[in-house]
Amino acid sequence: GNSVTQMEGPVTLSEEAFLTINCTYTATGYPSLFWYVQYPGEGLQLLLKATKADDKGSNKGFEATYRKETTSFHLEKGSVQVSDSAVYFCALSKSSFKTIFGAGTRLFVKA
């Protein structure tokens, strides 16, 4: 079946460090891929998405590229801030009603 695997956390970085959170997926066909973020005390919200191979999603300095050949959608940011501390979820969707989420990766950014 369809699934998403992302790196375990927590990830702890100093401010202005480079961030990578790995995400790989298993799915037939061509799913849409997403990164959601959950800030403390808030609901999940969409961070970025890509709908086809080689698409790059970007938002708030975060980027992720849909790699069909490696079935990956790694999240990157060049310089993290304390305000980026949150839980990040990689997700895929093959239909309009069912989205499958990874287990989440908690990020702590120290000042």
Added chain:
Amino acid sequence: DTGVSQDPRHKITKRGQNVTFRCDPISEHNRLYWYRQTLGQGPEFLTYFQNEAQLEKSRLLSDRFSAERPKGSFSTLEIQRTEQGDSAMYLCASSPTTVNTGELFFGEGSRLTVL
């Protein structure tokens, strides 16, 4: 613009009791979803409505769980004869049908603790 709201935010109950959660989606969204999230895991799909029709149910949704969306607006999720394994965060999300970007808009969740 109000987002998705859920009520109650927290519920503590004893095993065997019934609980009901309510979700009010974004007003112009036709699609409504329920997910369950346990500690250290991502959300797991439970069920989906388009307007008032429940179109899909996960095998995770045992017969003790029932969800309704009677007028195609708010939805309720009822759990009967709760068990300790039901302790989780219950998330509601909505999305529009007119522009299908795949994006889900989540509420803050209802946390259930079964003692």
